[in-house]
Amino acid sequence: MTGPGRRVHALATRWCSERARRRLIDPALADLQTEYAAARRTGSRARMVRALATGYVAIAKVLVIGGCGDFRAELRSWQPAERAGARGGAWVGLVIIALATALLEVPLLTRMDVSAWLSIYLIPQALPLSVPLGLAVAVAWTLCGVARTRKLAAAALVVAALAAATMFANVAWVLPEANQAFRQRAFEQLAPHANPPRRGDNELTWSEARKRQADLRARSNTAAVRAFESTYYLKWAMSLAPLPIVGLIVAIAFRRAWTRAGLTSVALALCASHFALLMSTRTLANLEILPPIVLGWSADAICMLAAVVLACGSRAVTKAPPAPTR
Numbered sequence: 001m002t003g004p005g006r007r008v009h010a011l012a013t014r015w016c017s018e019r020a021r022r023r024l025i026d027p028a029l030a031d032l033q034t035e036y037a038a039a040r041r042t043g044s045r046a047r048m049v050r051a052l053a054t055g056y057v058a059i060a061k062v063l064v065i066g067g068c069g070d071f072r073a074e075l076r077s078w079q080p081a082e083r084a085g086a087r088g089g090a091w092v093g094l095v096i097i098a099l100a101t102a103l104l105e106v107p108l109l110t111r112m113d114v115s116a117w118l119s120i121y122l123i124p125q126a127l128p129l130s131v132p133l134g135l136a137v138a139v140a141w142t143l144c145g146v147a148r149t150r151k152l153a154a155a156a157l158v159v160a161a162l163a164a165a166t167m168f169a170n171v172a173w174v175l176p177e178a179n180q181a182f183r184q185r186a187f188e189q190l191a192p193h194a195n196p197p198r199r200g201d202n203e204l205t206w207s208e209a210r211k212r213q214a215d216l217r218a219r220s221n222t223a224a225v226r227a228f229e230s231t232y233y234l235k236w237a238m239s240l241a242p243l244p245i246v247g248l249i250v251a252i253a254f255r256r257a258w259t260r261a262g263l264t265s266v267a268l269a270l271c272a273s274h275f276a277l278l279m280s281t282r283t284l285a286n287l288e289i290l291p292p293i294v295l296g297w298s299a300d301a302i303c304m305l306a307a308v309v310l311a312c313g314s315r316a317v318t319k320a321p322p323a324p325t326r
Contacts, residue, residue, distance in 0.1 A: 004036050004052060005029040008059055010312045012066075020066030028059045064161060078151060085147025086155065093138025100130035114186045121182035124175040128167050128238040132245050133271050135160055139246050140267035143253040144260040153250045160246035164239070171239040172206040179203045201231050226292055230285040233296025234278060244303035245274060251310035274299050 012025045032055030039047040078086075104126040105119045139156045180203040184196050204212060209232055216225045249267050252258075258266075277299040285292045 004055070005032050005059070007308060007312055008056075008063075011308060012063070014311060016063075016066050024062040024066045025059065028055070028062045031055065032059065079149075081146045082149055082152055085142045085145075086152060089138040089142030092141045093134040095134075096137045097127075097130045097134035100133050101126040104129060112186055112190070114189050118182055118185055121178045121185065124170050124178040127170060128175075128235075128241070129275070131163055131167060132241045132274075135163060135242050136245050136249055136267040136271050137264060139249050140253070140263040141260060143250065144258055144263055148253060148258075153254070156246055156250055157243075160242045163242040167239040167242065168236070171235050176203045176205045176208075201228060202235075226285050226288070227282075229292035230282045230296065233293050234281055237296050237300050238278060241274065241278075241300060241303075244300045244307065245270060247307035248303045248310070251307045255310060255313075270303075274303060277302070 009025075009029055012021050016025060032052070035051040035055055036048060039051040101123060102119075105122045108122065109116065109119055135156075139160075142152055142156070176199075180199055183203070187194065187197055199208075201209075201212070213225075213228060213232060216228055248270060249263075252266060253263055281292070281295040281298070284290065284295050289295075290298075
């Protein structure tokens with residue numbers, strides 16, 4: 001295949017069924033190349049970019065549809081080792097998410113000296129960090145030995161996509177309301193006769209954040225715009241982090257025969273590096289090295305690009321190592 005979409009076609013050939021590729025992905029790729037060729041003949045760069053963006057969005061949709069269809073069909077043919085691996089990984093992931101969520105809440109509750117029941121309001125705030133960590137460890141725990149199969153890899157990617165969508169909804173609507181409720185309840189305990197606190201940048205819903213961004217730009221306050229946009233794009237990047245992180249771990253898992261401890265260590269190191277890069281975006285934004293939108297999405301973009309490159313590589317290990325004999 002020539003033209004745009006070659007990498008996507010190689011990725012679909014490796015990971016999707018022939019039926020899904022023939023009925024969904026190949027027609028979408030053909031439409032992308034047709035629209036891009038037509039835009040290129042006009043000589044308009046803006047039209048070419050628009051054709052690429054529209055085409056890749058359509059391909060992403062059919063990839064999700066095709067992946068869900070393949071996943072539903074493959075569920076019926078899972079082997080006992082695959083079922084056991086998925087079950088064990090799910091329990092490990094749930095335990096990691098619960099522990100990480102609790103540990104992220106303890107410092108704030110201890111520092112503010114408020115009632116422990118207020119920790120319920122802090123759960124949405126901790127989930128964007130604990131969910132990617134739990135999913136990463138769960139996938140690394142699962143994709144080892146005889147359980148390292150494409151069926152489980154596809155299942156991990158579907159779960160990661162659903163988790164990313166859930167975290168996006170959480171950050172957009174649930175987290176702002178939960179944060180504001182926590183602040184009001186804590187304020188009532190610490191200063192019962194004072195006025196309740198106003199909403200800050202972390203307590204704005206999706207529409208409110210967009211409005212605040214437009215207001216700051218209208219006032220031409222460059223420093224305030226950069227500070228707000230750093231937080232704005234950081235939140236969305238954190239909410240969608242499960243998909244690129246899990247995608248990269250899946251790609252790494254098929255590059256060689258990993259031990260469970262080795263792949264789990266890689267997953268932990270990857271999560272730590274991803275978090276460190278996310279947290280550095282505010283500092284880098286203040287230095288005006290790159291625009292906040294580029295810095296905010298850089299961690300997710302690097303993970304996704306590395307995952308695609310590894311998945312499309314020619315040296316991927318596609319067969320699981322043999323089970324140990326007794």
